[in-house]
Amino acid sequence: MIQVVLPRNLQILAGVGRVVEVQVDGAPTQRSVLDALEASHPALLGTMRDARTKRRRPMIRFFACEEDLSNESPDEPLPDEVVAGKEPLLIIGAIAGG
Amino acid sequence: MSKVRVLVGTRKGAFILSSDASRKKWTVDGPHFAGWEIYHLKGSPADPDRLYASQSSGWFGQVLQRSDDGGKSWSAAGNQFLYDGTPGTHKWYDGSDHPWEFKRVWHLEPSLDDPDKVYAGVEDAAFFQSTDGAKTWQELPGLREHPSAGEWAPGAGGMCLHTIVIDPTNADRIYIAISAAGVFRSDDTGKSWKPANKGLRSNTMPDEDSEVGHCVHRIAMHPSRPNTLFMQKHWDVLRTDDGAESWREVSGNLPTDFGFVIDVNANEPETVYVIPITSDSHHFVMDGKLRVYRSKTGGDDWEALTNGLPQENCYVNVLRDSMAVDTLDPSGIYFGTSGGQVYVSPDGGDNWDAIVHDLPAVLSVEVQTLK
Numbered sequence: 001m002i003q004v005v006l007p008r009n010l011q012i013l014a015g016v017g018r019v020v021e022v023q024v025d026g027a028p029t030q031r032s033v034l035d036a037l038e039a040s041h042p043a044l045l046g047t048m049r050d051a052r053t054k055r056r057r058p059m060i061r062f063f064a065c066e067e068d069l070s071n072e073s074p075d076e077p078l079p080d081e082v083v084a085g086k087e088p089l090l091i092i093g094a095i096a097g098g
Numbered sequence: 099m100s101k102v103r104v105l106v107g108t109r110k111g112a113f114i115l116s117s118d119a120s121r122k123k124w125t126v127d128g129p130h131f132a133g134w135e136i137y138h139l140k141g142s143p144a145d146p147d148r149l150y151a152s153q154s155s156g157w158f159g160q161v162l163q164r165s166d167d168g169g170k171s172w173s174a175a176g177n178q179f180l181y182d183g184t185p186g187t188h189k190w191y192d193g194s195d196h197p198w199e200f201k202r203v204w205h206l207e208p209s210l211d212d213p214d215k216v217y218a219g220v221e222d223a224a225f226f227q228s229t230d231g232a233k234t235w236q237e238l239p240g241l242r243e244h245p246s247a248g249e250w251a252p253g254a255g256g257m258c259l260h261t262i263v264i265d266p267t268n269a270d271r272i273y274i275a276i277s278a279a280g281v282f283r284s285d286d287t288g289k290s291w292k293p294a295n296k297g298l299r300s301n302t303m304p305d306e307d308s309e310v311g312h313c314v315h316r317i318a319m320h321p322s323r324p325n326t327l328f329m330q331k332h333w334d335v336l337r338t339d340d341g342a343e344s345w346r347e348v349s350g351n352l353p354t355d356f357g358f359v360i361d362v363n364a365n366e367p368e369t370v371y372v373i374p375i376t377s378d379s380h381h382f383v384m385d386g387k388l389r390v391y392r393s394k395t396g397g398d399d400w401e402a403l404t405n406g407l408p409q410e411n412c413y414v415n416v417l418r419d420s421m422a423v424d425t426l427d428p429s430g431i432y433f434g435t436s437g438g439q440v441y442v443s444p445d446g447g448d449n450w451d452a453i454v455h456d457l458p459a460v461l462s463v464e465v466q467t468l469k
Contacts (some may be wrong), residue, residue: 009133009158015176043174047158051178059157093157 002033002078003060010048010091019088023066028083030062031074048091063090101422103168103466104432105149106440107136110458114152114169117453121444122431124169124453130172131163138389138419138462140206141168143336145213146466150175150232151427152203152218158200164232175232177410179203179220188222189251198222198242205419207262210269217288219259223250223276225288238288241274243348246293246310247252253313260418261317265324271326273342278313281329283342298331299343315358316418320367328370330360330418335372337397353384353442359421363446364429368396371423371431373416379434390431390448406450407441414439419462426467433458 001021013019022036033052038045049056054074056062062069065079065087081087104115112131130136134153151163151172164175185198187326201221209215214231225241227236241259243248250257258277265271272284273294280295286464299306300313313332320326329336329345332355336345349355354374370393376384383389387410390403414435424430431443438457443450 006156009155013158013161026357043161046160048178050159052180057157057159096156 001085002036003085004033004037004087005090006044007091007093009093010044011048014043016041020060021085023054029074029075030069030078030089033078033089034074048055056098059096061092061094063092064088101468102426102430103141103146104422104440104453105139105169105216105462105464106434106457107139107151107419107462107464108434108437108458108460109135112139112153113454114138115440115453119387119426120369121424121426121442122369122451126454127169129458130245134158134161136461137202138205138210138464139464140408140464142213142216143210144208147215147469148208148231150206150208150216152201152206156281160200162232162235179218179226179235179462181242182235182237184412185222185242186248186258189249189254190249190382194293200224201256204258204260205262207264210264210266217262217264217272217365219262220292221256221258221328222252223259223279225259225262225274226426227288228236229248229413236269240284240288240290242418244282244291246279247412250276250279251311255297260356261314263317263319263321263327263407266321267324271341271425273317273319275314275317277311277315278332280312280314281317281342287407294338294342296310296343297336297347299334300332302332308452316362318370320362320364323367326396328360328362328374329359332356332378335448337358337395347394350393350398350400352391352400356419357416359416359433363431364423365427366394366424366429366446367405369446370397371393372400373420373433375415375420381415383415386411386413388412388414388435390433390443390447391452403443403447405448406443408453412421417461420460422463422465424465424467430465432463432465434463436460 106113111132112326139151147168149165153161157329162175190196205219218226227379232413261275263273282291283294325341335349388407391400416439421433428446434440446458
């Protein structure tokens with residue numbers, strides 16, 4: 001199971017805790033994990049990526065294993081530690097403002 | 099015993115304020131959706147416990163919420179606002195062509211007789227409807243595909259469709275207003291639209307009485323007189339008595355005719371309220387005094403209402419969706435400010451009191467009169 005950590009606002013919106021586990025068939029990627037997350041929690045549709053283009057929303061970031069994966073291809077395999085469920089995929093609301 | 103429920107959208111959540119018909123003692127419930135911008139909440143006239151709320155965030159985009167129990171509980175509804183086909187371009191601030199991009203829902207207008215039907219006005223300006231209680235949304239593209247749309251341009255707040263008014267005697271007739279395109283009227287339930295801005299003059303445009311391009315801030319109608327509408331434009335207060343075929347200015351003796359809100363007393367179709375704002379470069383009330391202006395003659399002749407409102411060191415703004423009237427007798431008048439106050443007058447404007455003083459900046463105020 002892939003562990004995904006959601007920002008507080010999205011936890012409340014989806015009615016879940018900090019960590020959500022998702023099952024993905026095949027080699028997990030950002031795209032397949034987000035597809036699975038949106039399918040299991042439809043309230044999250046459109047909040048992390050554009051509903052039509054599936055591009056990451058500008059102020060959302062994806063971190064894992066102390067790396068910023070935000071600008072990686074959404075079809076790149078996720079790190080082995082994330083696939084093994086040892087490290088989470090962190091979904092972050094970027095710091096903005098004063 | 100009648101009661102009222104005031105729905106307040108703010109920069110950081112929604113609040114529900116409730117009182118009996120005296121409108122003296124209030125309970126405050128909230129924040130709902132804490133931390134999110136709530137541009138608008140509105141209840142269905144056909145089922146007052148059915149509420150819709152527009153929840154948005156610069157981080158997480160648009161969420162649409164629905165309640166079936168008067169705001170006690172909420173659930174996320176559909177938030178997919180996809181333009182029909184491939185949207186074209188409109189003008190950007192610098193005059194260049196800019197692609198149509200969905201940003202947020204500014205205004206929700208439930209059908210007068212079907213709780214599952216609701217219209218949404220969005221930025222970039224377009225007209226959407228849901229017929230399944232906000233589960234799914236469809237654009238009615240006739241507005242965005244109007245031949246003039248390529249020339250529409252945003253106001254300072256974005257190119258928003260912010261006002262939707264349904265004719266209570268003819269549900270096919272709908273008025274909308276866009277900043278900065280102006281008023282449009284549909285006579286076929288939103289399928290096709292025509293500009294309805296004759297009589298408007300805006301000196302910010304090279305052609306002051308152009309058919310489109312006016313920065314209309316708000317329009318309001320009394321349900322007993324559907325052909326009469328009142329308008330607060332960027333500058334100027336106007337009225338029409340022929341279903342927006344033509345407008346005439348009724349700013350009269352207002353100290354400034356810049357402002358955002360306008361509304362009509364529920365029991366007196368010729369009694370109109372505005373809140374003058376100093377200017378388009380000074381978005382606060384004049385002279386440090388918060389004054390509602392009332393006309394009992396449908397415009398031209400205005401009186402300042404100040405009893406209970408701060409008359410010194412006050413520099414708040416009142417945004418376009420932030421005034422509402424209840425249908426009790428006497429009609430209650432409500433408005434919310436950028437300073438987080440929500441004021442009520444239970445007697446048509448003669449006396450005012452703050453229901454709350456310290457909410458986040460208020461974006462919208464609606465009121466439901468409940469049996």
